[in-house]
Amino acid sequence: MDINSQVSSQDKIAHTRRPRKLTKSHTAATFTLPDGMTYKIVATNKTSPQLSQHVLKHANSREVTVLKRNDPFLTHAMDSSELDLELTTYASKKLEVERMPPVDTLAAPKLCSTRLQHIIDLLKTDGMVDKGDIIKNLEYSISVLDTLYIEETKRLFDDDDALNEVEPDAVPSEVRDWLAQTFTKSQTGTRVQGERPKFKSVAQAVRAGLMVDRLYRRMSSCGSESAVEPPTPVAKILKDVDQWSFNVFDLDEHSGGNSLRYMGYELIRSQGLISKLRINGNHLDNFLTALQVGYSKYSNPYHNLIHGADVAQTVYALLQISGLMKWLTDIEIFATIIAALIHDYEHTGTTNNFHIMSRTSLAMLYNDRAVLENHHLSAAFELMKSEDKNILSGLKAEEYREFRSLVIDMVLATDMSGHFQQIKNMRSMLSCAENIEKSKALSLILHTADISHPSKPWVVHKRWTDNLIEEFFKQGDREKVLGIACSPLCDRQTTLVEKSQIGFITIIVEPSFNVLGDMMEKLVAVLQNNNTLVDSGTQAHTILEDVEAEASQLNHIKSTNLKSLSMKEVAMVKHWEVCLAENRKKWKELAGVEDDPPEKSDDRNNNANSTNSRSTNRAISRSTSTTGLKLDARELNSQLPRSLSKQTSTTGISSLSSKHFFT
Secondary structure (H helix, E strand, C coil), rough: CCCCEEEEECCCCCCCCCCCCHHHEECHHHCCCCCCCEHHHHECCCCCCHHHHHHHCCCCCCHHHHHHHHHHHEEEEEEEHHHHHHHHHHHHHHHCCCCCCCCCCCHHHHHHHHHHHHHHHHHCCCCCHHHHHHHHHHHHHHHHHHHHHHHHHHCCCCCCCCCCCCCCCCCCCCHHHHHHHHCCCCCCCCCCCCCCCCCCCCCCCHHHHHHHHHHHHCCCCCCCHCCCCHHHHHHHHHCCCCCCCHHHHHHHHCCCCCCHHHHHHHHHHCHHHHHHHHHHHHHHHHHHHHHHHCCCCCCCCCCHHHHHHHHHHHHHHHHHHHCHHCCCCHHHHEEEEEEEHCCCCCCCCCCCHHHHHCCCHHHHHHCCCCCHHHHHHHHHHHHHCCHCCCCCCCHHHHHHHHHHHHHHHHCCCCCHHHHHHHHHEEEEEHHCCCCCCHHHHHHHHHHHHCCCCHHHHHHHHHHHHHHHHHHHHHHHHHHHHHHCCCCCCCCCCCCHHHHHHHHHHHHHHHHHHHHHHHHHHHHHHHHHCCCCCCCCCCCCCHHHHHHHHHHHHHHCCCCHHHHHHHCCCCCCCCCCCHHHHHHHHHHHHCCCCCCHHHHHHHHHHHHCCCCCCCHHHHHCCCCCCCCCCCCCCCCHHHHHCCCHHHHHHCCCCCCCCCCHHHH
């Protein structure tokens, strides 16, 4: 952009009443922009009320644009400034807005309130108020409120870990240590991340064109759909892949240890993605086989290829059960399935904290930030670059960028140190009727699926728990050999598995599913109200109808707003609730802990299911002490079973399930 500037040591726009004083200490620059307008900027090293008033007077005009100012509104307390009295008088006596402070200054809200009260007083006393003045003041007030709303939204999303108000005796010390280590971010070098860009809004004609292209892909065949033919017993098991009660261990047994290969292929094939996205079937088989090798690299009891298959199936089931599969485009479905399949690729069987404390090469490479999650992504994308494993060769450049961005967002969201912040952010979106970005919704689905085994039937959950605890113990053994502190739940001598699972279900898993359920219900309600969900039983569509339906679907989805929920509410069958309750009851029996009375249990569940209730996320607060977390008390007793909080001392329970569950 061409910018011609002329800088003078004389301030030619200085206040007319005191020109000599101002011209000696200020510099003016004049800019001519391509729009034909000329702008003048005043720079000053002093906080001159006269100059500030003059600049403010012209700040919204074409004569002066202030790019950076030394503003007394930002540097002086309101009750100690002489300027405060002058502007307060101005706001309470006048009607023009030229001298009102900028909307992003500390003075703006107070003076805005004073001005509105002045207008109300005039109207009540039948005073003369010009319509134009009222409009200008209302527009100014709207700008102030918009600014406050943006700042408040940023504050709500500040990266605190939401671990507050937990009574010291509510959970044992090892649980507190594990919570601090697993579900909170390190205090060193953290900063607030900005919002990621929203999905692009594309013109209707362009969207329709893309839909035609996709329909063409559907009619095209790569000739390699049958690259993976599952044996008959495997095919029979995979018929129930969309069921919550699906047993991934049965699949692994009948497939000869190839559960991830068959699961991944079935999920992609069932959505027609091989032909739609021109995926070479042989390359897909090679990729899935290589994934299995990577998952088996460290012979982990828990973070292995069966876990990858299980999480992928759980994500798929959640999308099918809720109906949200129809909410997604082909690229988004493909990215979601791949993210689930690769989310723990080449997992080392140890936690991020282990890598950081033992200073491994991965910790050095990724600077102690989401060490394993970054490695899973990097290694998996390197795998997809191989010619014989390139499942992305059929994607256009734009599709590849969308795919990669979504996969990265989802896998990074499985870092358990961001658990409470992720839950808090989604609660804020639901309570504030904000638009819910697809990346955030899908990230929550994958994150919840990653910790979902306590929500499965007992035979599946118990087996996963045994595998996980064994993996923890192996890490603890290594930590003792290395001479570093044994991580929570990793000491074979002190860990109490039963009580740890009670706490894990109550504090982590159940609240996550409650928020997930609320999110899915509201999304489905909005989509149904906007007629963007297609009846899966209706297959007789012409090509034109398909194009119009999909283009209309994209148009509605990108403008989905939760405020329209009043039109129709949706109650979704939440299969996980029964399993969570039954599994917690069994762990209590094994731990010798009395179950809550039915009425108390119902009250707790009702509170947990309400997005407006105080959440477990506000149950524990970080301390500035070297231990990292201080559980101080007010709410966790209302979330934990009373009998557990009574029976667990500060040395008792070994902890909740764990981040190792995830990273």
